[in-house]
Amino acid sequence: MSTMEKNYKPEQPAVGQSISRLEGYEKVTGAARYAGEFNVSDLLYGYVINSTITKGKIISINTEKAEAIPGVVKVFHHKNRPSLAWFSMQYADMDAPPGSPFQPLADHKIKYNGQPIALLVAESFELARYAATLVEITYEQEDFKTDLIANITEARAPKGGLATFLKPPPPKPVGNFEKAYENSPFQASGKFVHGTEHHNPIELFTTTTVYKGKGKVTIYDKTQGTVNCQLYVANVFGLHFKDVRVISPYVGGAFGSGLRPQYQLFFSVLAALELKRNVRVTLDRHQMFTFGHRPPTVQFTRFGASADGKVNALNHEAIAETSRFEDYTEVVVNWSHMLYPAKNTLFKYNLVPLDVFSPLDMRAPGGSTGLHAIESTMDDLAYQMKIDPLEFRLINYAEQDESVGRPYSSKELRQCYLQGAEQFGWNKRNPEPRSMRRGNKLVGYGMATGIWEAMQLPARASATITTEGKLHVNSAVTDIGTGTLTVMSQIAADEMGLHMDDVTFTYGDSKMAFAPIQGGSFTVSSVGSAIKAACNALKKKILKKAKSIGNSPFKRVKIDEVIFADRKMISIDNPAVFISYSDIIAANGHKVIKSVNFAMPKVFKLKKYSRAAHSAAFVEVEVDEELGIINVTRAVTAVAAGKIINPKTARSQILGGMIWSISKALREESITDHRFGKYMNMNIAEYHIPVHADIHDLQVIFVEEKDDIVNELGTKGVGEIGLAAMPPAIANAIFHATGKRVNQFPIHFDTLM
Structure with a gap:
């Protein structure tokens, strides 16, 4: 490597540079097309009708007035919907919490206020919205509970399940908290109440389903996971996985609201398959409050400290809202012991099932809630001890994660x-x-x-040297406005020693290489690592091809003896020995060279x-x-x-x-x-x-x-x-x-x- 460093200086790496978003021009000029903006011929429009009661039953639905209006095609509801597979629905959604996911139009029961209960399909959005007001619905109401504070005594432990992989339960108690707290010369406690929050991204939730015939659909959807929606649609409607294609090239904000498939996706696909027409369903701003939210949460803290300023007792308990059909959880109480080394701890997290829709991850779920209680209580202790709040945290600085040792x-x-x-x-x-x-x-x-x-989650990426000697990388990952396109292009450019202009990254399409949902701050670590893996495999294929060329100077060269830069593979020991990507492609019969690879977290190494x-x-x-x-x-x-x-x-x-x-x-x-x-x-x-x-x-x-x-x-x-x-x-x-x-x-x- 030393010879190469003396004789060859590749251009400045892309990683680490403050590069403006590659899609910025399209977004500011309006050229970027979102889920509701794709031009589709023969398009019908659906408008969702929502329940006006909170709990009960639908006694009757009268659609005669609405369907009598010219241009109204059909009203779908629980009595006339086609039969559905509903196959293994809990596992058809990567982000589903333990329980039984909500099934639109499954029956006449109302589980929460704003529940979608019908879809009116018409020749225009305005007509669909108006005609929906003419649908007459009678209900039988039942008593309901929606107040967390009033029902806090009904709190119980959450059910376990696969969700605990990403959302671990509170750590087990350590030491004797009650005794340590009682004997602490300094004590701080508090009750913290957080209200409900809704995501409210600027782009409304829209799905445009293009009917391709014979059970095949192409779907333009606002989502944080194209593969997740593909999985959902295939399982719910009993379609072949490969016959469902979900495309989401631009997302106008999501913040977690697009992690799970939302109900406009269900209705759009339902209507398209039944009517054999292209159907677009858009939720209006009012309807954006009818699915998912950051749950209201009540927290209690008791922190104790010794005379020398060391925190020796940590107690954090939280009680949060969930629906009656799913146990949505957050990591709320786990953080304090990761930050501060106390020898006595007690943590509890419980749920109150209420007549609401299941809460949904919202930016920094659990963390932004729990850290308010933790850091306010720490601040309270610092003032009691007359220690600067910054100095107090430095005194209690944890050199390792004491919660797991x-x-x-x-x-x-x-x-x-x-x-x-x-x-x-x-x-x-x-x-x-x-x-x-x-x-x-x-x-x-x-x-x-x-x-x-x-x-880091498992992810897959495809990397291809094109016939022009450039690099094409793809992944099914979405870009919810965080700069994913730009960052992935930077990673790919450096891996193959190319200028950013020579790299194309395509994304947001379920037919591309597998990617998990985009959230949890794990996208770059997951998909970026997959791109690195795909590029590394591609380098080996390039070297293998170079070895096969007659009289090749790379015959006995190993992969760690070459460097990839300026569209070339170059010998480290002798930079005058190189082969361009274009020459490699020519030697390959002008066929592209491609590699598709998974990147998996190194579990055994990381668990330490x-x-x-x-x-x-x-x-x-x-x-x-x-x-x-x-x-x-x-x-x-x-x-x-x-x-x-x-x-x-x-x-x-x-x-x-x-x-x-x-x-x-x-x-x-x-x-x-x-x-x-x-x-x-x-x-x-x-x-x-x-x-x-x-x-x-x-x-x-x-x-x-x-x-x-x-x-x-x-x-x-x-x-x-x-x-x-x-x-x-x-x-x-x-x-x-x-x-x-x-x-x-x-x-x-x-x-x-």
């Missing part, structure tokens, strides 16, 4: 603390609450820690370590002393997440999480009137989120972190970690500003007046 594959959280504090100016903080002012505004500084598990991304957030708030209005004036988030493939797209991810943190802490909540079991603010006018005027100085720091264990790329993912630390940092800053600790999210101004 394993070292971290890498951990640069200490540098997150130090670099973030320096950038923010934490040392300028007056430690006394309510001591800092700016005019009539109370000023507060708050900080908190973030953590998110670094995961805990893998996590870490962060530290520092926040300044201003609180109007008379009106209680809260404004986040500036914030810094320092992140350690292994290798950062593209600092520009990664920074965008963290900034998005920081903005969402402001939303979570101060704005966002779905309000339920439990007399009706119904969300009352089912629109983005009354579902409050931040606007431009709410966002000020936000800064992101990526702390250098090398990890040779976590996966082949050394990546950890940044999708979730940006939303982990900042919400509790905002709450802690509000306490510092006002002297009042508010443990209910979102924090409304009236609680501070």
Whole structure:
């Protein structure tokens, strides 16, 4: 290798560069086509009719008035739907929690408010929407329960299942918590209440199903998993897996709402197969509140510390909402012992089944909820002991994951603390609450820690040297707006020693190489590792072909004795000896050279370590002393997440999480009137989120972190970690500003007046 380094200098690697999104031009010019924008001939439109009661039975459905209107084709409901396979439905969805997944139109029973109960199909969307109002439905109502707080005594342990692989249960108790807590000279406890949140991506959920005949369909769907939807459709409708193709090239935001197949997919395929026509079904904004949500959760904490500032007792309990038909769970209470080494712990997590739809993963599920309680309680302890909150966390810094007794594959959280504090100016903080002012505004500084598990799932990728000597890579993975296309292209370019212009990455199509659902911050680690594996296999094929050429100088050369750069395979010992990709293709009879490979996490190696991304957030708030209005004036988030493939797209991810943190802490909540079991603010006018005027100085720091264990790329993912630390940092800053600790999210101004 030393000879090559002296004699040959390949161009600057793509990985590590801040490259703008490759699809950016298409998105800003409107050229990008989403699921509801594909031009399809002979297209019908479906409009879903939703239940107006929360629990009960459908007594009758009268469709005569609606079907009498010219242009109305059919109304599908439980009495006239075609028979369905419903084959192994629980396992037809990669993201299904334990239980019995909801089956649209299965029978006359109403399980939750807004349940889809019919589909009206017409020649235009406007006609379908209008005619749907003419369908007359009578119900028999039953008593229901939708209030978590009122029914908290009904909490029970969640059922187990395959979901525990990605969502492990709370760790077992350690030591004697009750005794240790009772004897602790410093104690902090709290009750934390989080309201319901809905995802609300800008793009509405739409499915366009193109009927191909003989049980074959091509589906354009808004989803975070093309293969997941393919699996779902094939199993529910009894179709051959290869006869179902799901395409999702662009996704206008999802945040977890597209992990599971949503009901517009079911209705679109149902109508297309039955009518033998192309059918598009779009859910309106109101209907976006009728599936999935971040569950309301009540948490209780008790933390104890000794006189020397060491936390010695950790108790964290959470009770969350789930549906009556599935046990949706989150990892809420597991994080504190991963962060802080206490010898006595007690963790509990329980569910209350209610008459609601199953909750659904929403960015940093469980983590953004649990860390609010953990980091606010830690802050409370620090103030009691009169220790700087940052210093308190450094005193309790865990060198390994005490919850499982394993070292971290890498951990640069200490540098997150130090670099973030320096950038923010934490040392300028007056430690006394309510001591800092700016005019009539109370000023507060708050900080908190973030953590998110670094995961890798099995994935497959295809890599091909084209007849032009360029590289084509593909994967079924979607790009939900995170920069997946760009990042995967960077990885592929470096693996084969090519310029970005010589790489094409196609994606978002279930017929391509297998990819898991896109979520959990594991996409780059999973699909990126698959691309690396496919390219490595492709290199071996290129070398093998080069060896077969007559009088080849590569006859006795091994794979580690060549380098791939500038569309060539080059000898390391003698850079004058090379063969271009084009010449390799010519020697191959002008046929492409292709490799399709899986990347699997190295389970036996990884089980010896805990893998996590870490962060530290520092926040300044201003609180109007008379009106209680809260404004986040500036914030810094320092992140350690292994290798950062593209600092520009990664920074965008963290900034998005920081903005969402402001939303979570101060704005966002779905309000339920439990007399009706119904969300009352089912629109983005009354579902409050931040606007431009709410966002000020936000800064992101990526702390250098090398990890040779976590996966082949050394990546950890940044999708979730940006939303982990900042919400509790905002709450802690509000306490510092006002002297009042508010443990209910979102924090409304009236609680501070």
